Amino acid sequence: MPAALREGQAKRGRAPADVGPFRSGGTSVLPPGDASLGASPSRGSEETGGQPERSTGRDLRLDLFRGLALWFIFLNHVPNNVLNWFTTRNFGFSDATEIFVFISGYTAALVYGRQMDKAGVIVTSARILRRAWQLYVAFIFLFVVYLAEISYVIGRFSNPLYAEEMGALQFLSEPDVALVQALLLKFRPANMDVLPLYIVLLAGFPPVLWLLKRRPDATLALSFLIYVCAGRLGWNLPGYPDDRVWFFNPIAWQFLFVFGGWCGLGGSDRLGRLIQSRLVVTLAAIYLVASLVVVVSWWWPPLEGVVPESLGRFIYPISKTDLAPLRLVHFLALAIVVVKLVPVNARFLERPVLRPMIMCGQHSLEVFCFGVFLSFAAHFVLNEMVGSLWMQLVLSGTGIALMVALSALLSWYAGVERGLAARKGK
Amino acid sequence: MLLAVALPAEADEEPACVAPSTLAAATRLPRLAASLKETAPTTVMVLNSSAGSAKSNLTGEVSGDAVPRSFPSYVQEALRNRYPDGRVVVVTRNEPRRTAAEVIVALPQLLAQDKPTLMIWQTGTHDAIRGVSVDGFADAVAAGIDLAHGAGADVIIVSPQYSPRTDFAFDVTPYVATLRWVTRSRDVGFFDRMALMRYWSDEAVFDFSGGRSNAALFNNVHRCIGRLLIRMISEGVDLKTVGSH
Numbered sequence: 001m002p003a004a005l006r007e008g009q010a011k012r013g014r015a016p017a018d019v020g021p022f023r024s025g026g027t028s029v030l031p032p033g034d035a036s037l038g039a040s041p042s043r044g045s046e047e048t049g050g051q052p053e054r055s056t057g058r059d060l061r062l063d064l065f066r067g068l069a070l071w072f073i074f075l076n077h078v079p080n081n082v083l084n085w086f087t088t089r090n091f092g093f094s095d096a097t098e099i100f101v102f103i104s105g106y107t108a109a110l111v112y113g114r115q116m117d118k119a120g121v122i123v124t125s126a127r128i129l130r131r132a133w134q135l136y137v138a139f140i141f142l143f144v145v146y147l148a149e150i151s152y153v154i155g156r157f158s159n160p161l162y163a164e165e166m167g168a169l170q171f172l173s174e175p176d177v178a179l180v181q182a183l184l185l186k187f188r189p190a191n192m193d194v195l196p197l198y199i200v201l202l203a204g205f206p207p208v209l210w211l212l213k214r215r216p217d218a219t220l221a222l223s224f225l226i227y228v229c230a231g232r233l234g235w236n237l238p239g240y241p242d243d244r245v246w247f248f249n250p251i252a253w254q255f256l257f258v259f260g261g262w263c264g265l266g267g268s269d270r271l272g273r274l275i276q277s278r279l280v281v282t283l284a285a286i287y288l289v290a291s292l293v294v295v296v297s298w299w300w301p302p303l304e305g306v307v308p309e310s311l312g313r314f315i316y317p318i319s320k321t322d323l324a325p326l327r328l329v330h331f332l333a334l335a336i337v338v339v340k341l342v343p344v345n346a347r348f349l350e351r352p353v354l355r356p357m358i359m360c361g362q363h364s365l366e367v368f369c370f371g372v373f374l375s376f377a378a379h380f381v382l383n384e385m386v387g388s389l390w391m392q393l394v395l396s397g398t399g400i401a402l403m404v405a406l407s408a409l410l411s412w413y414a415g416v417e418r419g420l421a422a423r424k425g426k
Numbered sequence: 427m428l429l430a431v432a433l434p435a436e437a438d439e440e441p442a443c444v445a446p447s448t449l450a451a452a453t454r455l456p457r458l459a460a461s462l463k464e465t466a467p468t469t470v471m472v473l474n475s476s477a478g479s480a481k482s483n484l485t486g487e488v489s490g491d492a493v494p495r496s497f498p499s500y501v502q503e504a505l506r507n508r509y510p511d512g513r514v515v516v517v518t519r520n521e522p523r524r525t526a527a528e529v530i531v532a533l534p535q536l537l538a539q540d541k542p543t544l545m546i547w548q549t550g551t552h553d554a555i556r557g558v559s560v561d562g563f564a565d566a567v568a569a570g571i572d573l574a575h576g577a578g579a580d581v582i583i584v585s586p587q588y589s590p591r592t593d594f595a596f597d598v599t600p601y602v603a604t605l606r607w608v609t610r611s612r613d614v615g616f617f618d619r620m621a622l623m624r625y626w627s628d629e630a631v632f633d634f635s636g637g638r639s640n641a642a643l644f645n646n647v648h649r650c651i652g653r654l655l656i657r658m659i660s661e662g663v664d665l666k667t668v669g670s671h
């Protein structure tokens with residue numbers, strides 16, 4: 001994808017190291033309060049890649065688009081939000097989840113791959129698992145917030161119109177089961193589905209990374225094979241309650257993560273000529289336009305009938321659970337076109353306007369979790385206080401502002417810790 | 427939305443059942459039209475996997491003064507007024523807490539028993555609650571439509587209701603989208619109850635976020651749904667006539 005990455009890194013000698021507190025290079029994502037992480041600058045977390053990135057800078061496009069994906073995911077997670085209409089899912093087969101998973105795989109491989117070279121397989125694997133553990137704890141925290149909202153709704157709300165819907169929330173009548181299922185990642189509220197997916201992908205990442213570094217192409221092929229099997233044979237992990245399965249099937253979605261990792265470890269450079277070729281870019285653009293027409297025709301009456309029924313019948317349903325090939329291809333096409341339109345050294349990437357989005361992308365996991373929390377809060381306000389259009393806009397804007405504020409805080413904190421560590425080192 | 431609280435509170439006042447026509451666009455109902463034309467006994471079967479009806483006491487609390495009337499009873503009332511000879515009957519088959527896949531297991535027997543010429547099927551809520559895969563849901567709904575067609579019944583699919591209080595816990599939107607394309611690709615009617623209720627909510631016709639038990643709201647919503655369904659059915663029957671000329 002970002003094919004010119006290596007080239008970009010070379011050029012990035014002039015990495016914007018001094019854009020105030022919002023430096024783009026190698027900002028450390030420290031879990032709040034985890035001083036042990038900050039104490040040693042060489043021990044970066046997933047996002048940082050430790051020291052080297054700070055000097056070489058990183059592909060700002062990764063952060064930019066991951067930040068954008070996080071904003072979209074937040075907006076999509078506020079139910080019935082008018083701004084839902086402006087996110088990618090209404091304009092093509094794929095949505096922000098693909099962007100998030102791919103870029104996460106890319107950066108994870110980039111960062112941990114380097115660490116594996118320097119610190120060894122065992123230490124790096126331990127760091128990856130620690131990261132997964134942190135996410136697991138975040139998941140449980142969010143789950144508690146979710147339970148609080150459900151309990152509130154059950155306690156306050158008894159409208160006969162919604163007898164069935166409310167009945168579905170009664171799983172709390174057996175908290176022993178519900179809580180244990182949540183701890184096992186089997187019970188995943190709708191908004192939090194991406195998080196368990198990410199936890200599982202990360203927890204399984206050490207051996208994958210090891211393989212990717214030795215036999216990248218074979219690993220990718222194996223991952224693809226598993227993806228195909230998941231789609232064909234219906235492999236998925238069990239869920240709760242009843243016969244639920246995982247909404248984001250990790251067995252299918254791992255391919256996008258591994259593909260991201262493969263690109264991050266140099267695969268995209270090897271693909272460089274192919275994905276920059278005029279033919280491929282044109283085909284990708286055509287595919288994007290075609291999917292735009294198909295998707296828009298489903299919700300915009302003037303376009304109704306433009307897409308022949310037979311084609312529609314062939315195309316739909318597009319499985320999000322199993323990452324349907326049409327979605328995957330749509331994401332790849334989108335990536336190809338974006339890489340073409342936004343070269344790695346594009347000037348505008350360093351404009352201050354984009355800084356907030358880039359910052360969010362650099363602290364993606366914290367910002368993601370915070371976004372889930374904010375979406376619960378927004379849902380609560382919209383239902384309990386004011387649900388007007390105006391309020392939707394205010395809450396969406398406030399939510400994004402808070403996400404940016406959190407990422408700025410994390411950047412600042414990381415900078416302070418780094419400074420302290422550097423002084424200690426001298 | 428706060429403003430809306432005052433409006434529907436007036437119990438039993440006739441609600442204005444306005445709706446954009448796209449949300450309940452009529453499709454041809456040839457089997458029903460033929461049956462009505464032949465003045466044959468005609469059965470409309472309402473297949474309701476949701477607890478829209480007061481009969482399915484899921485939580486056991488349909489607290490309130492009057493027993494709430496659900497939309498099938500309004501459909502029945504309208505049809506009885508139009509065909510007073512009693513040859514058009516509405517039967518409601520509640521399959522509470524059933525996913526579409528579970529409903530179609532029981533469907534052949536229901537179809538054989540009731541011999542409907544129109545099946546109105548509301549589905550999706552339980553699939554969303556149980557997190558059934560959207561593909562499986564699509565297959566089940568398509569199979570149900572085929573079964574009904576095979577048994578000589580036209581089909582109108584009704585989407586789950588809009589539920590602003592619970593949509594953070596389970597999101598019906600993907601299931602509604604699935605219903606939209608299944609119905610479109612099979613050329614059967616789609617009554618988008620969710621979009622309709624959302625429209626009412628946005629337009630402050632009804633307020634669905636009220637915490638109190640509100641039997642009037644239940645009745646008014648179901649009355650409107652029943653009315654719009656009847657409009658959709660009669661337009662669908664007329665479409666046939668127009669088409670055959």
